[in-house]
Amino acid sequence: MNQLFANPDFAAFRLSEEHHELRAAVRALCEKHIAPHAADVDENSRFPEEARAALTAAGFHAVHVPEQYGGEGADGLAACLVIEEVARVCVSSSLIPAVNKLGSMPVLLSASEELKQQVLPTLATGQALFAYGLSEREAGSDAVAMKTRARLDGDHWVLNGAKAWISNSGVATWYTVFAVTEPGQGAAGISAFVVNAGDPGFEVGAKERKLGIKGSPTCELYFTDCTIPADRIVGEPGTGFKTAMRTFDHTRPTIGAQAVGIAQGAFDAARAYVKERTQFGRRIAEFQGVQFLLADLAMKIEAARSLVYLAAAKVERGEPDQTFFASSAKCFASDVAMQVTTDAVQLFGGAGYTRDFPVERMMRDAKITQIYEGTNQIQRMVMARALLNR
Numbered sequence: 121m122n123q124l125f126a127n128p129d130f131a132a133f134r135l136s137e138e139h140h141e142l143r144a145a146v147r148a149l150c151e152k153h154i155a156p157h158a159a160d161v162d163e164n165s166r167f168p169e170e171a172r173a174a175l176t177a178a179g180f181h182a183v184h185v186p187e188q189y190g191g192e193g194a195d196g197l198a199a200c201l202v203i204e205e206v207a208r209v210c211v212s213s214s215l216i217p218a219v220n221k222l223g224s225m226p227v228l229l230s231a232s233e234e235l236k237q238q239v240l241p242t243l244a245t246g247q248a249l250f251a252y253g254l255s256e257r258e259a260g261s262d263a264v265a266m267k268t269r270a271r272l273d274g275d276h277w278v279l280n281g282a283k284a285w286i287s288n289s290g291v292a293t294w295y296t297v298f299a300v301t302e303p304g305q306g307a308a309g310i311s312a313f314v315v316n317a318g319d320p321g322f323e324v325g326a327k328e329r330k331l332g333i334k335g336s337p338t339c340e341l342y343f344t345d346c347t348i349p350a351d352r353i354v355g356e357p358g359t360g361f362k363t364a365m366r367t368f369d370h371t372r373p374t375i376g377a378q379a380v381g382i383a384q385g386a387f388d389a390a391r392a393y394v395k396e397r398t399q400f401g402r403r404i405a406e407f408q409g410v411q412f413l414l415a416d417l418a419m420k421i422e423a424a425r426s427l428v429y430l431a432a433a434k435v436e437r438g439e440p441d442q443t444f445f446a447s448s449a450k451c452f453a454s455d456v457a458m459q460v461t462t463d464a465v466q467l468f469g470g471a472g473y474t475r476d477f478p479v480e481r482m483m484r485d486a487k488i489t490q491i492y493e494g495t496n497q498i499q500r501m502v503m504a505r506a507l508l509n510r
């Protein structure tokens with residue numbers, strides 16, 4: 121039987137006292153240390169070092185890392201809360217916890233204990249950032265079509281090929297990279313590896329010039345006889361693609377959280393503005409057209425937030441419908457973020473179209489959430505497959 125919707129559990133998530141405290145602590149940190157730099161980070165397309173330092177000092181840069189590797193051992197909901205709150209003020213900065221989780225999740229899910237011990241403590245201390253290398257120029261949505269090869273040569277793996285659109289590349293120390301080890305085997309011929317920025321034959325390309333999230337460097341990765349120790353394979357050969365997909369179950373809700381944060385940030389700015397802005401002798405918040413728009417935006421943000429938290433809770437518990445919920449949360453919340461940020465610019469009028477206010481940046485930043493970690497078209501495909509039990 122299709123397990124989806126067979127037993128809807130609407131009490132499936134609840135924020136604990138600790139979650140509420142975490143949100144308050146992250147929000148305070150963001151207001152003080154991250155928000156003041158957000159416009160400058162965007163304007164100069166620079167990595168948000170202030171955010172990295174503040175998040176690391178407070179232990180918020182990678183809360184998902186288990187305690188046995190020196191981390192906080194926080195659950196998936198907590199990771200979402202951190203990402204949501206950072207994204208509310210600076211989306212570029214929210215990629216620090218988000219990409220740290222994306223890059224390291226394959227290791228947590230599938231790596232040997234030795235490899236975990238090798239790489240996770242440096243992530244937990246904040247000494248190292250993690251990145252995730254799946255996409256290639258000709259293998260974006262169709263990830264199985266990747267061409268990057270890895271072959272075993274004695275006690276080393278040798279990688280050749282290139283990855284594209286890799287978030288936080290250049291600033292990361294560890295890269296989880298997917299490569300073909302058994303050509304012709306499709307998904308079953310793909311394996312995952314952890315590459316260190318200093319490994320011979322590894323190079324990071326030029327920074328992409330992007331519409332948004334300008335503070336998070338996005339580059340290509342090049343592997344030219346890149347040689348890594350044999351024990352840096354993540355799990356068994358041929359299991360890499362499944363690990364990549366299982367990773368997305370854990371991280372697509374975090375993109376949903378990022379989207380909710382952006383939407384909330386834009387909504388807060390717009391609400392404050394319409395209460396101040398006067399036209400036709402009245403504050404524009406007094407016009408019913410504006411009131412109805414605000415009500416719609418708030419309603420959609422809350423719906424997105426609920427779906428994101430529910431998805432995170434389901435994934436945490438490993439429920440059978442987790443893939444559907446992870447995709448739906450990412451897809452719904454990112455569509456909401458795009459709509460809310462666009463309408464927020466509208467509520468600001470001409471002022472919203474300038475860089476004097478944060479909403480145009482938020483609108484540009486929101487767009488990527490509909491694209492990365494699987495386009496929303498791919499999310500709909502994943503959901504439909506789950507619904508049809510395929």
Ligand code: COS
Nearest residue numbers: 254255260261262263264307362365366443492493494498
């Ligand atoms: N958990 C566990 N296993 C999964 C899984 C999941 N969530 N999703 C897929 N798999 C398994 C499948 O069960 C299949 O294994 P079997 O053949 O043993 O059954 C294997 O992985 C291959 O999956 P599938 O046959 O569905 O592969 P497809 O090529 O048809 O499509 C999509 C997979 C399109 C869903 C995948 O390529 C995808 O998510 N693409 C988007 C990639 C992406 O998000 N890129 C963003 C880059 S990171 S910013």
